[in-house]
Amino acid sequence: MLLKTLCDAKGPSGFEGEVRNIILKEVKPYVDSVKVDVMGNIIVHKKGKGSKVLVDAHMDEVxxxxxxxxxxxxxxxxxxxxxxxxxxxxxxxxxxxxxxxxxxxxxxxxxxxxxxxxxxxxxxxxxxxxxxxxxxxxxxxxxxxxxxxxNTKLEEFGENLIKGKAFDDRMGCYVLIEILKENYNCDLYGVFTVQEEIGDRGAYVSAYNVMPDIGIVLEGTICADMPYISPHLRATEVGKGPAISIMDRTSIFNDDIAKEIMEVGKVKNIPYQRRRAIAGGNDAGAIIMVGEGAKVATISVPCRYIHSSISVASKEDIENTKNLVMEYLKTL
CATH class of the missing domain: 2.40.30.40 (Peptidase M42, domain 2)
Known part of the structure; x- marks a missing residue:
């Protein structure tokens, strides 16, 4: 199971080598070119026309x-x-x-x-x-x-749930790998970055090398669907689909792209939710600041107990995140 292999692998910020080797082995058959830059980011390219689109997921864990x-x-x-x-x-x-x-x-x-x-x-x-x-x-x-x-290993439990470490952001890495197996018309770059957890450092370098028009960041994000937390304070909820962000402390996400993604969800009957918190940040904050900038959006898998020794996520949310991003990319 690829997701288990990714989550069980060891790869804190600055030491992503084990995760990088897993990803390189998986993606090489599906892309036109593969590059590992000086920082250790993986940059893959699927050649196409029109918009230059960068889809990002970070390899490092806390x-x-x-x-x-x-x-x-x-x-x-x-x-x-x-x-x-x-x-x-x-x-x-x-x-x-x-x-x-x-x-x-x-x-x-x-x-x-x-x-x-x-x-x-x-x-x-x-x-x-x-x-x-x-x-x-x-x-x-x-x-x-x-x-x-x-020292936590991924396991299934409950009804269609999994628990394990490093869901931020091996969820995004898994989804990006699966996305790269399909073909699209846009000029697509898949980037697996390093050192996101200590300041989006790898994303600055990779975005500078690609200079995208659109940047889509795939994440495992905070979830607070607990009994003692009021519904309006729950940033996301497990089992209700991928979370589409509005903003966070490093970037305001492009409203037009968010609406386009949500429309795809409606047309294709893929459940989604809005991320109702503006805390935190991710690689989008670097992508939006490089060169002439880019339109950015973040799509995340909701994860309970994030940035701890063990998190919880829904297998359906992961699958729906993959499907939503795939179908959106096909519209470009």
Whole structure:
């Protein structure tokens, strides 16, 4: 299952190599050219006429990086991307290509002061336990600067749902791979970018190389369909189709393109929803700023508990996202 292979792969920001190799193997038979640029972005081209269209998905996931060693053999670390401190204590992780097992440690609640219990623990109050007994022992198996990812495997559960890590943005990578298997009339570039989670860095480079007229960003996005959250505060809802964004903190999405995408959904009977939050940002913020700019839109798979050790998504939402983008591209 390609989606499981993508989500289970290790690829935090700056360390996307494992994910990149999977994608290169999958897309080469379906495109006219493949390039990996200096940053590590994959840029593929399906030749066509008219509008130059860039469809973007980022390969990196949120994770951590080893920054030091404690005397007792535990490891110091910092975040790669936006990981909320509240969701990481006691989670299991894998360190580097050697996949060293670790556990994110925190002082037990019984020993915390009232002040500590009431505030969000900082990274300086956390450590990664790899079972080493000394600093020397830890340094023999782990190098400074090694990456760390959550140790979570994709599984199906409930009614047509899946749970796993890195849904932001292996969902987009999977959809883009599937899209590239079809043929279109437009001049289509598929771009799998690096380092989105730390500032859309790969997208600036890839967009500059392509200079598109239209940029479509595929994402796994925030979802808040929980019982204690009012309906009007739910950014998206699982099972109600791909989410078409209005704006976020880095870009305002082109209203004409959004309307065209929604019209395709209506005509083809593909369910969709509007993303009702303007928080966050993605590669569209880079695409819209490069060269003379581009018209941009974002289409996302709703994902519960995003940027944590495990997220939840609907298999139907993934399939409908793929179908909606395919059918829109066929209109160009």
């Amino acid at each position: 994770g951590f990086i080893i920054t030091g060693f404690n005397d007792d053999g535990t490891l110091k670390f910092k975040a790669l991307g936006g990981v909320n401190n509240k969701v990481i204590p006691s989670k299991t992780v894998l360190i580097g290509d050697k996949e060293i097992n670790g556990v994110i440690g925190i002082k037990p609640i019984h020993l915390q002061s009232q002040e500590e219990r009431n505030k969000n623990m900082q990274y300086k109050n956390l450590c990664i336990d790899i079972g080493a007994n000394s600093k020397k022992e830890a340094m023999e198996v782990v190098d400074l600067g090694e990456y760390v990812v959550f």
